[in-house]
Amino acid sequence: MSKTQLNAFRKVLEAKRKELLAGSSDRAEILIENAAEEFDRLQQQMNREVAIRNLDRESKLLKDVQAAMARIEDDTFGICLRCEEEIPEKRLKALPWAAYCVPCQEAIDRQRAAGQPVDEDGGPVELAAA
Ligand SMILES: [Zn+2]
Known part of the structure; x- marks a missing residue:
């Protein structure tokens, strides 16, 4: 991701943080x-x-926003915390504090709905056997 894009996301996150x-x-x-x-x-x-x-x-939400800002500083912004693939820019534009790509977010939501433990802070989560 380019510096310009990162700066744009940083501005959006900063504004959201202030609002919250x-x-x-x-x-x-x-x-x-x-x-x-x-x-x-x-x-x-x-x-x-x-x-x-x-x-x-x-x-x-505030926690998510602050975590996203920290990821900008760490240079890991836009990388899914779960599968470490890039989160599509379209998703980041809609949800700049997104920590996961859509498939991972859905998997996490399913796990949570099923009452399974979820490692939200990232690190590879054991995939449930399909
Ligand atoms: Zn992912």
Whole structure:
């Protein structure tokens, strides 16, 4: 991958990271205030659950973004962590923090869905016998 391309991805990742770090609006929802009315309390409870789910998703995404930025520094950006093949540029443009190529991501998703242990940090994962 050329320096120009890497710089472009770095900019996108940096912007995403800033956006995620600044996304504090949901956090306020987590503070439950004493609601006078039962309905308000239920509403707040729901808001809280949604906010927590969003936070989980955002913190995972933030980790992915930061890991991708680290890979740019390490010169391993765009290389699938699992099979060590290049991740197609089209996929990186859609998902600059992608750590895996599509087949590996799908395999990991399948393993996870099946409750099998997944080595997310890379290194060759034993392929399940087909
Ligand atoms: Zn792969």
